[in-house]
Amino acid sequence: MEFFYHFGRYIYLMKNLFSKPESWVMYKREIFRQMNDVGVGSLAIISIISLFIGAVTTLQIAYQLSEPLVPITIIGAIVGETTILELAPTISCLVLAGKIGSNMASEIATMRVTEQVDAMEVMGVNVKSFLITPKVLGAFLMIPILVVIAGFLGVSGGVLAGASTDIITVDKFMLGAREFFKGYTLFIMVVKSFTNAFIIASISCYQGFYVRGGALEVGASSTRAVVYSCILILFADFLISYLFL
Amino acid sequence: MIQLKDIKKAFDSKAILKGISSTFESGNCNLLIGQSGAGKTVTIKSMVGLIDIDSGDILYDGRNFSAMSFSERQAIRREIGMLFQHSALFDSYSVEENIKFPLDMFHKEMSAAEKKDRVDFCLEKVNLPGVNKKMPSELSGGMQKRVGIARAIVNNPKYLFCDEPNSGLDPKTSIVIDELIYSLTKEFKTTTIINTHDMNSVMGIGEHVVYLHDGKKHWEGNKDQVIHSGNKALDEFIFASKFLQNLKKGN
Numbered sequence: 001m002e003f004f005y006h007f008g009r010y011i012y013l014m015k016n017l018f019s020k021p022e023s024w025v026m027y028k029r030e031i032f033r034q035m036n037d038v039g040v041g042s043l044a045i046i047s048i049i050s051l052f053i054g055a056v057t058t059l060q061i062a063y064q065l066s067e068p069l070v071p072i073t074i075i076g077a078i079v080g081e082t083t084i085l086e087l088a089p090t091i092s093c094l095v096l097a098g099k100i101g102s103n104m105a106s107e108i109a110t111m112r113v114t115e116q117v118d119a120m121e122v123m124g125v126n127v128k129s130f131l132i133t134p135k136v137l138g139a140f141l142m143i144p145i146l147v148v149i150a151g152f153l154g155v156s157g158g159v160l161a162g163a164s165t166d167i168i169t170v171d172k173f174m175l176g177a178r179e180f181f182k183g184y185t186l187f188i189m190v191v192k193s194f195t196n197a198f199i200i201a202s203i204s205c206y207q208g209f210y211v212r213g214g215a216l217e218v219g220a221s222s223t224r225a226v227v228y229s230c231i232l233i234l235f236a237d238f239l240i241s242y243l244f245l
Numbered sequence: 246m247i248q249l250k251d252i253k254k255a256f257d258s259k260a261i262l263k264g265i266s267s268t269f270e271s272g273n274c275n276l277l278i279g280q281s282g283a284g285k286t287v288t289i290k291s292m293v294g295l296i297d298i299d300s301g302d303i304l305y306d307g308r309n310f311s312a313m314s315f316s317e318r319q320a321i322r323r324e325i326g327m328l329f330q331h332s333a334l335f336d337s338y339s340v341e342e343n344i345k346f347p348l349d350m351f352h353k354e355m356s357a358a359e360k361k362d363r364v365d366f367c368l369e370k371v372n373l374p375g376v377n378k379k380m381p382s383e384l385s386g387g388m389q390k391r392v393g394i395a396r397a398i399v400n401n402p403k404y405l406f407c408d409e410p411n412s413g414l415d416p417k418t419s420i421v422i423d424e425l426i427y428s429l430t431k432e433f434k435t436t437t438i439i440n441t442h443d444m445n446s447v448m449g450i451g452e453h454v455v456y457l458h459d460g461k462k463h464w465e466g467n468k469d470q471v472i473h474s475g476n477k478a479l480d481e482f483i484f485a486s487k488f489l490q491n492l493k494k495g496n
Contacts, residue, residue: 022350022351023349023350023351023353025349025353026349111335114331114333114336115329115330115331115333116333116334116335116336118290118295118329118333119327119329119333121294121295121322122293122294122295122322122325122327122406123322123323123325123350123351123400124320124322124323124325124350124351125350126319
């Protein structure tokens with residue numbers, strides 16, 4: 001029963017994404033702030049993680065497929081496909097759920113417990129829309145870009161690791177990656193990134209918005225935002241892979 | 246003028262407001278007093294629509310707020326200014342952006358220069374000129390309260406609500422805040438409702454005092470009548486401090 005209660009309240013909250021803003025200027029300012037927080041603020045961590053995951057994937061695939069009958073170019077093919085289909089859109093978004101999801105939830109929750117949300121409400125602001133729409137839009141616009149960057153850097157990390165350890169040359173890696181590349185996988189990556197962006201922002205906002213209490217509840221809401229976002233990202237990952245592949 | 250007509254509110258079958266009625270005139274400082282848990286905060290939050298009442302009516306100059314739709318309430322709320330207990334300033338915005346927030350949201354017709362002038366005017370009114378660019382975290386508690394008041398009056402509100410305006414402030418700063426609220430009430434003819442348990446405020450600016458006890462209105466009067474009310478619960482509340490007990494005994 002509790003699931004249906006939360007699901008209904010979540011849908012009711014998300015309905016406000018379609019409300020007409022009171023002031024486009026204020027919304028625009030908030031959207032840019034969110035885009036900066038989500039995009040620029042997460043670029044470094046996403047870059048580092050993608051490079052290393054690409055590199056480690058190359059080393060592990062080389063270790064597992066070190067058979068004389070298996071062509072070495074297969075490493076490039078597997079790293080390329082895995083990065084585009086799974087590592088960039090899913091692993092990056094799991095990291096983003098931890099970084100920006102907890103940030104969004106705790107920001108709204110803190111505003112709630114310090115009466116800042118009440119202050120906006122008394123002024124006549126549609127707080128559900130003003131606090132949530134810019135965050136969802138900011139994530140929706142920036143997370144797919146971060147995922148594309150993660151994909152590029154993941155493959156680059158694989159190339160660098162392969163070349164620097166003499167496992168595979170750059171040419172052979174790229175030959176394998178190009179040979180098995182399907183443009184359709186890029187489409188799947190984009191679908192996953194938009195889905196995950198919406199999951200992270202909407203779940204985190206929901207967890208933050210209905211907080212009551214103090215510091216303890218703010219922390220708990222932040223944790224719930226990350227945990228539920230991660231579970232839903234993995235569930236969506238499975239569903240999209242099942243439906244589209 | 247704001248009228249409360251038999252408002253009731255319960256949380257999980259526990260009655261918090263048990264039928265409160267009163268009238269708050271415009272241009273007056275109306276004080277809601279009572280012990281912690283008496284229902285003051287629930288009353289004031291019900292009046293601004295942050296809590297939905299179970300029954301009764303809340304009338305803003307005859308307009309029944311409690312029976313209004315969401316959009317109708319939003320219109321009334323733009324005539325309301327509110328100072329919160331802990332100021333509730335938006336901590337990611339500067340002082341100027343905080344005060345300007347309602348103008349940016351609802352006054353598209355105003356130019357940036359007009360808004361800046363209005364912010365400066367409000368900061369002058371609360372005796373805080375020149376702090377426009379500071380962040381709320383850089384201000385003392387008293388200064389934050391004054392910025393909260395400036396934000397509450399920036400929209401030229403007809404109704405001004407103050408929830409525990411003196412909490413966490415020293416007695417001297419409390420008097421400054423009280424005098425500020427009083428002078429703004431007189432200057433802008435607002436219907437001001439202050440929720441407090443500070444007896445200094447009652448004796449200083451209590452033009453109309455409503456004493457709440459256990460979710461009910463126990464007494465109503467003004468600051469001159471409050472000491473000699475003859476109401477046992479009110480006397481216990483007023484003379485709870487040793488200082489006033491000694492004063493009463495003539496020591």
